[in-house]
Amino acid sequence: MTPVRRNYYDDSYQRTLAATVLAVNGDWIELDQTIFYPLGGGQPGDTGVMTGPDGKTHKVLDTRKGDSSEQVKHQLDTQDHGLAPGDPVETAIDWERRYRHMRMHTCMHLLGALIPVPVTGGAVGAEKSRLDFDLGEHQIDKVDLTTRINALIAEAHPVVFGTITEAELDEQPELVRTMSVQPPRGAGDIRTVRVEGVDFQPCGGTHVNNTSEIGAVRVSKIENKGKRNRRVHLVFE
Ligand SMILES: [Zn+2]
Structure with missing residues (x-):
């Protein structure tokens, strides 16, 4: 095949x-x-x-x-x-729908970069998206996150794609520690998405080429999902 x-x-x-x-x-x-x-x-x-x-x-x-x-x-x-x-x-x-997914997906990487704790789940949508965090003692606030994420969007960071081998990852445990999503193992080279100066993650999704394409967004809700876990909801403005 x-x-x-x-x-x-x-x-x-x-x-x-x-x-x-x-x-x-x-x-x-x-x-x-x-x-x-x-x-x-x-x-x-x-x-x-x-x-x-x-x-x-x-x-x-x-x-x-x-x-x-x-x-x-x-x-x-x-x-x-x-x-x-x-x-x-x-x-x-359906380009209109896909482009919204691209804008949202890149935006979720920005959100992950702003909250430096492990991500436990998430969903990208054309209207709204969400990301789940194992927050622990970390504090987050809707208004503060909205301000900071829109600042990153406006700073117009380029988004670049690459691949990394499992051997290269093994040599850089400090790099893996900064990843909010752990890279998949045993399936060959891993695709990477870098938001210049902001974030570097393993990811197989589709993204915009520059954060400025995302446009204005708003953190609409932070949901309590148990003692340590929070679900952060985000919408296009
Ligand atoms: Zn991703």
């Missing part, structure tokens, strides 16, 4: 792509390459459209990883799509 070419890693701003059908399983379609991000790392799967060689356009309702994380499958709104392996298709993501 050759891994699908995941174009969203090369250029998360690509909105359309011509591809070839690799496999069909009912309403689920695999392609030789894709710009659709599959559900994972707290970020929803992309939606959009797929047009077959007969000119018919079908909605893509969801995108998921396949049996291996290097496979991506797209769920169409019908099983009656007529697509077969080898067919050329034109694809387009």
